[in-house]
Amino acid sequence: MSIQSRLNPLTEATMDDAQRAVIQDILAGPRGNLDGPFLAWVHSPELANHAQRLGAFCRYGTRLELRLTELAILFTAAWWQSQAEWQIHEPIARSAGVSDGVIAALQQQVEPPFSREDERLVYRLGKTLYETRRVDDALYAQAVEAFGEPAVVELVGVFGYYALVAMTLNVFAVRRDTDVPLPFAER
Structure with a gap:
């Protein structure tokens, strides 16, 4: 799968030792790939190192069910209209048990038809936090x-x-599956 961005591509000849080391750490971790924001962050190896460790915890280590974590990620992707974040996490959310109706509503940025109260609560928390900052x-x-x-x-x-991820992907115009229509209209 190809990923495109506005960043200058890093090659073996242009990377420094710190960049090589953080790429090796990311590839050895639970993700096993450089999908998403990592190709941007590796331009700053210290940021990449800290962010990838935090991201591994947020995605794989919280007390929340994967379904709820992925719901929060999709809500964030829709809020920021982050194309690649949505493209990466929509299938993960679906396989984790987020319903088609909830996914479609999130993409359209309307309140989803929740059948589970824990999902409604995650949505309300995210919406309130992003809208009121409290x-x-x-x-x-x-x-x-x-x-x-x-x-x-x-x-x-x-x-x-995942707001940091969305901002990174948006600023650097990271795109995945460039042959597939984007999930959000570009402004």
């Missing part, structure tokens, strides 16, 4: 009751990390 006491208490305080901390981390 979460009120009542919604916070609901989230803590449903998921536990450590998982709410981790969920906020997922929203924050």
Whole structure:
């Protein structure tokens, strides 16, 4: 699968040792690929190193079910209209159990027809956080009751990390599956 971006491509001849080392770490980790923002971040190996470790935790290490993590990621991708983030995570979310109706509504940026309350709560938390930059006491208490305080901390981390991913992909015009129509209209 080809990935395109506006960045200058790195080659074996143009990379330094720090870039080679962080690429090796990423490839040896749970992802096993340089998909998404990593080809941008590797231009700054220190950023890449820290971000890839945080990302591995946010994607694979939280207390949340994968279905809920992927829902938060898709919500973020839709919020930022991040083409590659959506393209990468939509099939993962589907296989993790996020329904077709929820996925379609997120892509259209309308409230999904949730049948699961935990998904509705993740959506409400993300929407409130992104719209108001805060979460009120009542919604916070609901989230803590449903998921536990450590998982709410981790969920906020997922929203924050994937916002960074979306911004990176958008600024550097990273595109995946360039022969497939984009999930969001370009402005």
